[in-house]
Amino acid sequence: MKKLINKPEDVVKEELEGMALAYPDLIKIHLDPDFDYRADAPVKGKVALISGGGSGHEPMHGGLVGHGMLDAACPGAVFTSPTPDQMLEAAKMVNSGKGVLYIIKNYTGDVMNFQMAADMARDEGIDVDTIIIDDDVAVKDSLYTAGRRGVGTTVLAEHILGAAAEKGYTLQELAALGRKVNINGRSMGMALTSCTVPAAGKPTFELGEDEMEVGIGIHGEPGRKRMKIMTADEITEILATSIIDDGPYTRTLAQWDKDKGDWVDVEVTDPPFKKGDEVLAFVNSMGGTPDIELPIIYRKLHEICEKKGLKIVRNLMGRYITSLEMQGCSITLLKMDDELKELWDAPVHTPGMRWGM
Amino acid sequence: MKKLINKPEDVVKEELEGMALAYPDLIKIHLDPDFDYRADAPVKGKVALISGGGSGHEPMHGGLVGHGMLDAACPGAVFTSPTPDQMLEAAKMVNSGKGVLYIIKNYTGDVMNFQMAADMARDEGIDVDTIIIDDDVAVKDSLYTAGRRGVGTTVLAEHILGAAAEKGYTLQELAALGRKVNINGRSMGMALTSCTVPAAGKPTFELGEDEMEVGIGIHGEPGRKRMKIMTADEITEILATSIIDDGPYTRTLAQWDKDKGDWVDVEVTDPPFKKGDEVLAFVNSMGGTPDIELPIIYRKLHEICEKKGLKIVRNLMGRYITSLEMQGCSITLLKMDDELKELWDAPVHTPGMRWGM
Amino acid sequence: MSENETTITKDDIVEWLKATAAVLEENAHYLSELDAPIGDADHGINMNRGFKKVMSKLPNVEDKDIGTILRTTGMALISSVGGAGGPLYGTLYLEAGKAVRGKTELSANDLVNLIEASLKGIVKLGKANIGDKTMVDAITPAVEALRQSVNNGNSLIEALHSMTDAAQKGMKDTIPMLAKKGRASYLGERSIGHQDPGATSSYLVLKTLSETIESRHASK
Amino acid sequence: MSENETTITKDDIVEWLKATAAVLEENAHYLSELDAPIGDADHGINMNRGFKKVMSKLPNVEDKDIGTILRTTGMALISSVGGAGGPLYGTLYLEAGKAVRGKTELSANDLVNLIEASLKGIVKLGKANIGDKTMVDAITPAVEALRQSVNNGNSLIEALHSMTDAAQKGMKDTIPMLAKKGRASYLGERSIGHQDPGATSSYLVLKTLSETIESRHASK
Numbered sequence A, B: 001m002k003k004l005i006n007k008p009e010d011v012v013k014e015e016l017e018g019m020a021l022a023y024p025d026l027i028k029i030h031l032d033p034d035f036d037y038r039a040d041a042p043v044k045g046k047v048a049l050i051s052g053g054g055s056g057h058e059p060m061h062g063g064l065v066g067h068g069m070l071d072a073a074c075p076g077a078v079f080t081s082p083t084p085d086q087m088l089e090a091a092k093m094v095n096s097g098k099g100v101l102y103i104i105k106n107y108t109g110d111v112m113n114f115q116m117a118a119d120m121a122r123d124e125g126i127d128v129d130t131i132i133i134d135d136d137v138a139v140k141d142s143l144y145t146a147g148r149r150g151v152g153t154t155v156l157a158e159h160i161l162g163a164a165a166e167k168g169y170t171l172q173e174l175a176a177l178g179r180k181v182n183i184n185g186r187s188m189g190m191a192l193t194s195c196t197v198p199a200a201g202k203p204t205f206e207l208g209e210d211e212m213e214v215g216i217g218i219h220g221e222p223g224r225k226r227m228k229i230m231t232a233d234e235i236t237e238i239l240a241t242s243i244i245d246d247g248p249y250t251r252t253l254a255q256w257d258k259d260k261g262d263w264v265d266v267e268v269t270d271p272p273f274k275k276g277d278e279v280l281a282f283v284n285s286m287g288g289t290p291d292i293e294l295p296i297i298y299r300k301l302h303e304i305c306e307k308k309g310l311k312i313v314r315n316l317m318g319r320y321i322t323s324l325e326m327q328g329c330s331i332t333l334l335k336m337d338d339e340l341k342e343l344w345d346a347p348v349h350t351p352g353m354r355w356g357m
Numbered sequence C, D: 001m002s003e004n005e006t007t008i009t010k011d012d013i014v015e016w017l018k019a020t021a022a023v024l025e026e027n028a029h030y031l032s033e034l035d036a037p038i039g040d041a042d043h044g045i046n047m048n049r050g051f052k053k054v055m056s057k058l059p060n061v062e063d064k065d066i067g068t069i070l071r072t073t074g075m076a077l078i079s080s081v082g083g084a085g086g087p088l089y090g091t092l093y094l095e096a097g098k099a100v101r102g103k104t105e106l107s108a109n110d111l112v113n114l115i116e117a118s119l120k121g122i123v124k125l126g127k128a129n130i131g132d133k134t135m136v137d138a139i140t141p142a143v144e145a146l147r148q149s150v151n152n153g154n155s156l157i158e159a160l161h162s163m164t165d166a167a168q169k170g171m172k173d174t175i176p177m178l179a180k181k182g183r184a185s186y187l188g189e190r191s192i193g194h195q196d197p198g199a200t201s202s203y204l205v206l207k208t209l210s211e212t213i214e215s216r217h218a219s220k
C-alpha cells in the first residue's frame, strides 16, 4: 500500500486536523465524535444541513461544508458509515433552532445510523427531517433489496439545498426540494483500477490489466459487470445511455411522519429523461483519474446528450465524489428547472466547491 | 495502460475540445496550432499572459486560463514542450496591444521553444517579455547545468501576475513582479508511483512496492534519490526542510534586453527563508494522490513552519500542477509581502482555480 | 438433569465479551476478506474497532448487572462500529440487555429469551428475511436449535453446542444465496458463491459464547 | 580519386529524409526507452511525430533546391517536435539549409560545410560542450571525422563511413558521462551509465545519410 499517511487508524482524525488548519475561516472541527462544521455555525435563521458517510470520498462530505452547502459533515472510517453520536452532536452544534436536515446516501449502514441519530436528536427536541439519495442506475431496481445507491446526485443536492437554505427555505421545503432533486438525478460509474482501504492495506478487488468494472459503487464494491477495457467514447456511451434510457424507477423510501411520530415507507417513482429536458451534466473523477481525461468524457457526453435531445444547461467536471485513488469516472445527469438553475448558480464557498464568492 | 482516452495521439486535441464544450463562457480553443484562450480576449488595456508546456499537468496550464490568470495556454504533447508556432499564434490572438508576457518553466525544451516564439513574435511587432520559473530545490544548484526546474511556484505566479495584469500593471512591471515571485518561491516534490505517458503505454519508471522517489520533477523524470517509503510526517519533513533550509541559490537566466535587442544572461540569487517570514504554503497532489491525504501533509507542514518561525498567511491545497495519475505530492513555499497578499486575494475565475467571482 | 440447572453468571458474560473481542481481533482480517468480494472489505475492521471500544468501557460496568453490561456493550458498538454492522450488532446487545434487565445470573431459559430478543431487534431494524444472505441466516437457526435443545432437557453445554452447530450451518448456507439486503445485494447474481461476512461474525460470537461457558464450567 | 568527385543530388537528400523518417519510426520506441531512465521517455515519440510532419511537407518542395528542402524540414520539425529536440533538430536542418542555399548538388566539401553549420547552430542554441552528454557528443566527432577523411582525399563513401563510425563512438561515449545539459542533468550522478537518446538519434540520422548515399551510389 502506497499512501501519504501515518497510521491507518489516524487518517480520518489527521485529515480533519489538517482541514481545520488549512481552512480556519471556513470550517471548524470537533473530535470524538468526529465532524467538521461551518466556522460561523449556527447560522441564525437558517435550517442546518448535515450529511456524512464513510471517509474516502473527499471532498464529499467534509470538504463541502460552508456557505451555500453543508453546515456539518460526519466522516466515518474509510468507506464505513459514521455512527449516530456523530450526527447527533453535529446537529446540536449547528442547529439554529430552524431544524436540521440529514442528507443520507442510500446504503443500509448510512440509513440505519442516520435514522438512529434522527431519533436521538428528536428525543433531544431538535426538529429533524431526512432525505435519501438513491440515484445509481447501475443497481437493478427492486422493492425487495437495499435498492439503488446514493452517488453523484448527492453532491448536486448538497449545493442546491445549501443555496435554498441560505435563501430561507423551511425544513419542510428543503426536504421536499431534496426529494425532487433525488428523483430527477441519475448516475452511473465505472472503474479502471481498484482502491486500497488504508486499514486493509491491499486493493479491495483485482482487475486485470485489460479489464474494467462497470456500474461500480463508491466503496470499491464490485459493479454491475466486469468487461474488457474500452475507449473513453465507448465507456461514455455505456454510462450515458444507461442513465438516459433508464425507465421509471419505483421503490419505497423511509420518511419521518411528523403527525404519526414514526417512520413510514413512501413509494416514490423517478420520471425517466425525455427529449427536450434541460439537464445539468456532471462528469466526476473517481479520484485517481487525472484532469486531462475528464474533458474527453465530457466531449462525448455532450455529443450523446445532443443526439438524445437533452440540453445541457449547467455542468460540473472534476473530483467531487471519489473512491480514494481509484481510477475511473461517473456521470450524473440532473433534470433542471428554473428553481434548480437559480439555486445552482447561487454562491457557494467550501474547500471543495466554490463560486460567486 | 489504463486510461479514459480514445487514441493516445488524440488526447490533447480531444481534451481541448472537451474544455471548450464544458467552459464556453470562459475559454475558447484554437486547433493546429493548439492553444486555449480567454473567451473575452484580447482584453482591452491589459497585458496578456501566456504560458504553456507539455500536457499532463492539468489543470496547469490550459485550466488556468481566465480572469485573474492566464490569457492563453499552449499545450504540447504529454510531457513535451509545445512548439513556437503555438505561442506565436496565441500571442497574436490575445495581444490587446499592451504586449505579451511568456511565463516559462525552466526546462531546456520549454525555454528554447518559448525564446524562438518570442523572437518570432517580436519580428511581427508584438512587444514580448519572458519570465522563467526555476524553483525546484531538488535540483542541485550549478551555473553549468540546465539549472532548477520550474514547478509549483508557476501556479502561484500565474495567478499573482494575472491579478496584477487585471489591475493594469505594464509589461515591464509584470516581468519584474514575475521575477520577484520566482526568487521568493521554492518547491520540492516526491512520488509514490510512476505515471504512464499515453503514447508510451507503460510506466515511465518502476518503483518497488516499498519505495518512493524524492525530489521528482513533474514529467515522470527520476528524482534526487530513491528511498524506502516513509510516513506522511517524515515525507513532509524531508520536503519542507529541504525547502526552508536551502541556502542562497545563484544562477544565470536569459532575459531579453530591449535596448540591446538581444538575449542576455542575468545572474540572479534567491534569498533563503528566514525566521519571521510570511509565507504562502501550497500543498499539491501529483494527480493520483487523493484529497484525503493532502490535509495530513498540510497539518505537518503547518507544524514545521511554526517551529521554523515561518508564518503561513495564505495557503493553497489541491491538484494544480500534476503528472498525470502519479501518486505523490509537492510542497511550495512562497515568501509573501503586502503586494503579493493583495494580488493573491484578488478574484480569479478559471476552470481550475476560482474565487471572488 | 442437574446440568440443565447450570447458570450463566455476570462473570461468564464479561469473559464472553472479552473472548469475543479477542476472537474478532484474530478474525478481523478474515472477516474483511469475506466482505471484499460482496461488500466493501471492512466488516472485520469495523467489528474489531467496535469491540476495542467495548473493552475500554467494560471496566466501568464489570460489577453491574448483566443487563447493564450488555446495554453498555450495545451502546459502545453503535458509537464505534458504523456501517450496517454497527446498528445491527448494537441492537443485538441492546435488546439482549433489555431482555435480562437487572439480572446477575441467567438460566438456560433466560439465555433463550436473550438471544430471541436480539434476533427480533435485528430483524425489526434490518428487515431481512431468512435467505436474504445476512447475519439473520446464522442467528435464526441458532436460536431455534438452542431453544429446542433446552426444551428437550439437554444440558446447557449441549444446548450451546447445538446452537453453535446450527449457526455454523446457517453461515455456510449463505454461500449459495443471492443477497437481498445490504451492500451485497447490489451484486445480484454475482453475490452467489460467497459466504456472508455478517453471518460469519455472528457465528463467531455465538461459538465464543459456547466455548466460554464450556471452559469456565469445566474449570469449576 | 574520381570517387571523391561523387556528388550528392537533391534526390539523394530527399531519399535521405524519407529514410530518416522510416528509421526514426522504427526506432521511436527504442529512443523513448533510452529517454526514460534519464529523461521523460518521449524522445522517440517526438522525433517520429516530427518526421511524419516533414514527410507531409516534403512533396511541396521535392523539386526545389536542397537549401529549401532542408529549411522546410527544419521548420516542420520546429513546429511539430517540441521539447528540446524540436528546436535543436529544427536548427540542425535550418542551418544546414542556409549553408547550401540555392544548390541542387553538393560536393563532399559542401557536405562538410553543411554539417559543420548544423553543429554550430546547435551549440549556439543549446550551449552544450563536448562531454555534457548530449547530441553534440555524437555530432562533433562525426563532423571532425568527415572533414578529415575528405581532406585526406578519401572517397565520399569512405568519408561517410568514417563519419558514421565516429558518430557511433561519440554516442557510446555518452554512456559513462555525467549529464550537464537537458533533462538528464537533474539526475546528477544517476545520469551516469545511460546512453544519451539525443546522441543516439543523431547517430541514426548520420548513419542513414551514409547508407542512403552508399546504396544510391551502388545502384547507379
Ligand SMILES: Nc1ncnc2c1ncn2[C@@H]1O[C@H](COP(=O)(O)OP(=O)(O)O)[C@@H](O)[C@H]1O
Binding pocket: A079, A080, A081, A108, A109, A110, C035, C039, C040, C042, C043, C044, C046, C082, C083, C084, C085, C086, C088, C122, C125, C126, C127, C128, C133, C134, C135, C136, C181, C182, C183, C196, C197, C198, C199
Ligand atoms: N438489512 C440487513 N439486515 C441484517 N443484516 C444485514 C443487513 N444489511 C447488512 N447486513 C449484514 O451486515 C454485514 C455487513 O456489515 P459491514 O461490512 O460492517 O457493513 P457495511 O455493509 O456497511 O460495510 C453483511 O454481511 C450482513 O450480514
Ligand SMILES: Nc1ncnc2c1ncn2[C@@H]1O[C@H](COP(=O)(O)OP(=O)(O)O)[C@@H](O)[C@H]1O
Binding pocket: B079, B080, B081, B108, B109, B110, D035, D039, D040, D042, D043, D046, D082, D083, D084, D085, D086, D088, D122, D125, D126, D127, D128, D133, D134, D135, D136, D181, D182, D183, D196, D197, D198, D199
Ligand atoms: N542544451 C542542449 N544542447 C544539446 N542537446 C541537448 C541539450 N539539451 C538536451 N539535449 C538533447 O536533447 C535530448 C532530449 O530530447 P527530447 O527528449 O526530445 O526533449 P526533452 O528533454 O524536452 O524531453 C537529449 O538526449 C540531448 O541529447
Ligand SMILES: [Mg+2]
Binding pocket: A054, A079, A080, A081, A109, C040, C042, C083, C084
Ligand atoms: Mg462499510
Ligand SMILES: [Mg+2]
Binding pocket: B079, B080, B081, B109, D040, D042, D083, D084
Ligand atoms: Mg519531453
Ligand SMILES: [Mg+2]
Binding pocket: C035, C039, C040, C041, C042, C043, C083, C183
Ligand atoms: Mg462492509
Ligand SMILES: [Mg+2]
Binding pocket: D035, D039, D040, D041, D042, D043, D083, D183
Ligand atoms: Mg525527452
